[in-house]
Amino acid sequence: MKAIALIAHDRMKEKMLDFVKTNQGILKDYQLIATATTGKLIKDNTALEVHCFLSGPIGGDMQIGAQIASEQVSMVVFLRDPLTAQPHEPDITALLRVCDVHNIPVATNLAGANIFLQALVK
Secondary structure (H helix, E strand, O other), X not given: OOEEEEEEOHHHHHHHHHHHHHOXXXXXXXXXXXXXXXXXXXXXXXXXXXXXXXXXXXXHHHHHHHHHXXXXXXXXXXXXXXXXXXXXXXXXXXXXXXXXXXXXXXXXXXXXXXXXXXXXXX
């Protein structure tokens, strides 16, 4: 089974948690992977299993990118904070690029995440 990757910048983590709680019935049927802080938040607040990689700024984005390149990921939900500069922007760009190279849907906001998730289960 391919994974769904869940990543959220600090100011977007509560929105990610709301998304996961709302869609817990769907997400329970998938392998979930996440960067460290996002994954811990999900694990601590739901009954879902989440494999956590490193924090994004210290390599977690790249670890998830490697999973994408290895064709282990079906979809990425990456709730980015568009109003805050990110010091690890090159890593973020690389993650988005690998999604494009491998034709993996990546949602950077909740509207896209909900549409992609519904399409995945059909």
